Amino acid sequence: MNSQVIGVDNAGLSPENLAALRESLHEQRLFRQEQLQQIGGTSQARADQVRGQQSASQIEVHIKLAAAARMVLAEVEAALQRIDQGRYGRCQLCTRPIALDRLRIVPQASYCTRCQQVREAGR
DSSP states (O other): OOOOOTTOOGGGOOHHHHHHHHHHHHHHHHHHHHHHHHHHOSOHHHHHHHHHHSOHHHHHHHHHHHHHHHHHHHHHHHHHHHHHHTOTTBOTTTOOBOOHHHHHHOTTOOSOHHHHHHHHHTO
């Protein structure tokens, strides 16, 4: 769905920037989907065989990689949804626009740099 909600501005991003960020998000989605397939795409018999050959720490690494990939995939999906709803590019805490440079680096960002730092400091 590529329509935007009328009256909402996607933080004033130009159509060109928004298109480039959308494309980056689509690429990230594809990468994470492929990553998850590679991590968990083996047959059950093969998975059992691999588990028998792997140490507990190797299995834990695979579990954590899959969890991280699922988390980023969910963030990417949420960002694409925000674009479709016309809410993309605004911090979900302070509602100020997220800097374009930040979005280019982390297109799924939900928070401006300042609010992200506050959130991380509170952990």
